[in-house]
Amino acid sequence: MYPHERSLVKKYSADQFAIVGVNSEETIEAAREAVKKNQLSWNNFFDGGGTDGPIATRWNVSGWPTTYLIDENGVIRYKDVRGETLDSALEMLLEQWKTARDAEAKL
């Protein structure tokens, strides 16, 4: 997953796409170490330590990784898409993002 995520962050500009992690490591030191080791350049919540932290509990996460793809309006559009499915879903949402920006520019 990490190499794929790193390539997505590289491929798309920061104003159109962001990865937001929620980390369930036991300690914040372990979380920082994992970020360093896997060269994750994006923002991460630390979920208080362990897999039953407040964010994962509220989002009812029972498997890791669990992912949500959220569009520019904050709407959940896909759950747990990976690989090529993730790539094409992302392409589609960014196309929508661009269309919205173009429309704004015309106003």
Place this chain on the structure above:
Amino acid sequence: MKMIQAHVHLLPKMFVLLCLVPIYSFASSPVTFDDPATVVVTPAQEAAAREALDQLQDRMDVAWNEYLAPLQEAKTSEERDAVELDPEKDPGVMFLPQLFKFTSDHPGTAACLEAYSQLIPMASRDEKNSWILDQIVDRIILQYIEHPDLKDLVRFGHYNPPSTQNLLLLRAAADRSPHRSVQGAACYALGKLLGASEETRVEGRQLLERVKKEFADVAFVREITYGEKVAGDLFELNHLQVGQVAPEIIGTSIAGNLMQLSAFRGKVVLLDFWGDW
């Protein structure tokens, strides 16, 4: 060719099973198929079944360790992703005939019920084993519908695919078990399975609401009750579906700063729950 081999391999076992069923029902007369809960298993039969299952389990453990060794040896997540396991050698496939034979040989024992917990996911993996799943579900309903340990079998029923057989089994356990713990566990697993797809979501939600009302005090795992468990599932069904606005997350970043999800509004966001283990 492989498929034919598998079937040929199972044929003698099926024959054994067909012979066993009538003997079994006449042996402890007046037991009939309508009154299966009175099947008597002697302590000696139970002990023999336990021993046979333990031996089979040891062989399966060895096979799993061998099969998964390349994953254990991988040092980084990249190396792990690159490991390709041969699905033909998967113990979950290889041991299906032996485990099925075990259950045919030891009907009515507690060990056999345990084996069924493992068999269901194994038989659910491939459409060609659908006939085995039919048999398994029929036999569980026949022999164990009133057994309190049926809870251990239905508890994680939502991790199996929503096949006709799996749904039939969960419905039977929810409706016909005399034990609240089994009813609650079955109701929950059924609600999760049906809630997961759009066509059956309404019934799924009703079942989970029923768990909340009637079975909130039943234990799920460790100290967690079904009441606590189902609260999360209902939140997911009601607020975390495709098409809904993602709930706000306010928390602390790994760097120690205050952070909120809505600050990323205006961008496409991949929200990733992860852990490096």
